[in-house]
Amino acid sequence: MALTLLLPVLACLQILPRPAAPADEASLKPLLTVSPEYSTYRVGDSVTFTCLTPKGHQAMQFQFLRDEAEVDSPKTQSQLPHTYNLPSLNVHDSGSYRCKYWPPGQKIPSKLSNPITLNVYDRPPPPSLSLDPPCLKYLLGEQATLSCVDPKVGKVTGYSFYKERSEEMSTEAPGPSGGDKLVFLELHMADAGPYTCKYWTAQDGQDILSVGSQPVSVSVLDPPSQPTLSLDPPSGVIKEGLPLLITCTAPRDTGERRFHFYKDGVEFIPGNTPSQINTTGPGPGSMNASVLSIPRAGPDSTGKFTCGYEEKVCRKWVQSPRSQAVNINVTVSAADKVFLLRFLVVGGSFFIINGLIFLISHCCL
Numbered sequence: 001m002a003l004t005l006l007l008p009v010l011a012c013l014q015i016l017p018r019p020a021a022p023a024d025e026a027s028l029k030p031l032l033t034v035s036p037e038y039s040t041y042r043v044g045d046s047v048t049f050t051c052l053t054p055k056g057h058q059a060m061q062f063q064f065l066r067d068e069a070e071v072d073s074p075k076t077q078s079q080l081p082h083t084y085n086l087p088s089l090n091v092h093d094s095g096s097y098r099c100k101y102w103p104p105g106q107k108i109p110s111k112l113s114n115p116i117t118l119n120v121y122d123r124p125p126p127p128s129l130s131l132d133p134p135c136l137k138y139l140l141g142e143q144a145t146l147s148c149v150d151p152k153v154g155k156v157t158g159y160s161f162y163k164e165r166s167e168e169m170s171t172e173a174p175g176p177s178g179g180d181k182l183v184f185l186e187l188h189m190a191d192a193g194p195y196t197c198k199y200w201t202a203q204d205g206q207d208i209l210s211v212g213s214q215p216v217s218v219s220v221l222d223p224p225s226q227p228t229l230s231l232d233p234p235s236g237v238i239k240e241g242l243p244l245l246i247t248c249t250a251p252r253d254t255g256e257r258r259f260h261f262y263k264d265g266v267e268f269i270p271g272n273t274p275s276q277i278n279t280t281g282p283g284p285g286s287m288n289a290s291v292l293s294i295p296r297a298g299p300d301s302t303g304k305f306t307c308g309y310e311e312k313v314c315r316k317w318v319q320s321p322r323s324q325a326v327n328i329n330v331t332v333s334a335a336d337k338v339f340l341l342r343f344l345v346v347g348g349s350f351f352i353i354n355g356l357i358f359l360i361s362h363c364c365l
Contacts, residue, residue, distance in 0.1 A: 028054045032113040040125035049084040051099035059101035066095040094120045124210035135314035137219040148197035149179040192220040224311045224320035225251045246292040248307035256312040259290035263303045
């Protein structure tokens with residue numbers, strides 16, 4: 001009887017929802033903020049970091065870290081949030097900051113917060129320097145522009161460009177867009193080299209020079225030079241049916257190229273004949289030679305050959321002068337001539353005799 005009464009109670013207990021397991025507070029990240037929030041800071045500035053626990057969670061202790069190293073001892077904080085103050089920044093205060101906390105009654109701290117990077121400069125932070133068009137190499141005589149832009153840290157009173165780290169190129173007042181430009185209307189070889197720029201800010205009646213920008217290198221190249229054309233066989237005289245190799249070599253190794261071969265002034269297209277063009281170079285990123293291969297030379301291979309190439313400089317293709325011309329003469333041997341003559345005579349006689357028979361048979365019938 002007692003067992004019968006307990007069965008409904010046990011059934012109810014089985015269908016009741018079980019209480020959820022408490023979340024692992026140590027697995028939750030705190031939120032780190034900094035005030036004031038800038039991209040860069042000056043020596044002497046003051047900042048305050050604040051570490052906030054996730055919503056609905058408590059902490060007994062907090063700790064701040066810079067570049068994964070502890071910058072303070074774990075401190076008990078009865079009132080949230082917990083802060084870390086740097087009243088007078090120095091250069092060594094630069095780094096990546098994080099924080100963590102200990103939930104009540106736990107010895108394992110939480111995960112680290114997302115980082116906040118602090119960049120502290122003893123002078124105004126560096127400007128950015130860029131090239132337009134942004135090319136690795138320029139041709140002699142081309143135009144390029146260096147643009148120096150400050151990081152918006154206050155009133156800028158002037159800019160200066162430098163070449164080879166110390167040689168000052170120009171000093172200008174700030175332009176209407178908050179930057180300055182150094183324009184090369186026509187690049188010369190002497191313009192090649194690394195460039196940097198700086199700016200001045202007015203503080204307490206004095207102009208303070210900024211940290212220099214990252215260097216930008218300007219490379220200037222001569223226009224593409226004339227290639228050389230060589231033959232195999234070198235004499236340029238070859239028997240019909242034998243292989244012929246024509247090699248075009250560029251004078252310098254500068255990177256990406258496209259080669260072209262010409263016969264009697266017209267570009268030679270390998271697809272029109274049983275031939276092919278192979279481009280070779282000393283490395284995977286360079287091509288300084290190309291070979292036109294004709295496996296079986298024929299009468300149509302006789303002619304005056306030249307070659308040229310296109311060189312990719314600053315995102316455009318630049319044509320080189322054409323090489324010196326070489327003459328190729330494909331010859332037929334005396335035995336081949338006799339065989340050809342016999343073939344023509346025999347073949348011609350066969351057609352003549354058959355033609356006469358055809359005419360006589362038609363006339364007689």
